[in-house]
Amino acid sequence: MRKSYHAAHIYMILGVVSGLYYREFTKLNDFDGRTELALMHTHLLALGMLLFLIVLTLDKLFQLSGSRLFTAFFWVYNAGVVISVAMMLVHGTQTVLGRPVPVQVSLTAGLGHILLTAGLVLLFVLLGRRLKELAQSAG
Template identity: 65%
Template sequence: MRKILNFAHFYMILGVVSGFYYREITKLNDFTGDTQLSVVHTHLLALGMLFFLLVLALEKLFALTSSRLFGWFFWIYNAGLALTVAMMTLHGTLTVLGHGSNEAIALAAGLGHILLTVGLILLFVTLGKRIPAKQAAHPAEAAEPSTV
């Protein structure tokens, strides 16, 4: 559980730093157009910090880390998020500096999105294995019936 919290905290810090980077690089270069840097901050906070805080809550409820698939989800999702955000930052920085992007950046960003998708699929498979298929409608129904 501590690892999940640490990653949420890490993404919070990166989100704040990326917002600062966006503001400063555009100000230093007198850039007023559209750039992907404007959404890196949001991606890190939503897909990083908030997402892992939600996973932390799910871990508390369903012990997700006891599943062998959780490790696969965790590292594949993080790799996808890191690659996606890195390519957004690179592409946005090149835009601000007046340079064009290339196909390699688009290809890497696409791979990042694919890894994110695979990670999400693994999370849902893990959840499906950890959540019981049937639950009693009321906790009292799960207890032995009384003979009164």
Template identity: 60%
Template sequence: MRKILNTAHVYMIIGVLSGLFYRELTKANDFTGDTQLSVVHTHLLALGMLFFLIVLALDKVFDISGEKLFTWFYWVYNAGMVVTVGMMALHGSLTVLGKASGAAISGIAGLGHILLTVGLVLLFITLGKRIPAKAKAKQDA
């Protein structure tokens, strides 16, 4: 459970720093248009910090970290977050700096979204295994 809490904490720190980065980069470049950089902050806080705080609560109730698939979920989901948010930050920064971004950035961001989806599927499979086990243990007691 400590690993889940630490993960949420790291996403909180990076999320807050990304908001600061967005504000300072756009201010330094007198940028007033739309950029993906503006939503990196929100993605990190919602899909990172808040999501892992929910996973922490689920772990407390259902002991999902006791399942083998939980480790797969944890690493696949986090890899998806790193790739997705990294590409959003890169694309957004290039937009602010007035540089073109290629199709490769969108393609890699798509791979990040696929990893996030696979991670979510693994989480639901893990939950599906633990909820019946928890209900059965409660009936037996």
């Protein structure tokens, strides 16, 4: 459970810092257009902090952590968030600076989203198994 708490806490800090970076970096560069930097704040808070607070609650109820499946979910999902948000940072910074965004940024962001999806699948498989175990022990 501590892993989920620490992850949520780190994502909360990164979410707040990314919002500050977006506001100050665009202001410093007199930029008022659309940029991926605006999305980093909400992605870190929603996909990071909020998800891990929910996982923390589910873990308390269903004892999810401690299993190999939970460990796999934790690292695959976190890798997906970090890669996706890092590519938002690169893409958004390049946009604000008026530089072209290399195609590798979009390809890497796609990999991040694939890892996010795989992590969520692992979480649902684990949760489904725990619910099935609870139903069998109750009945």
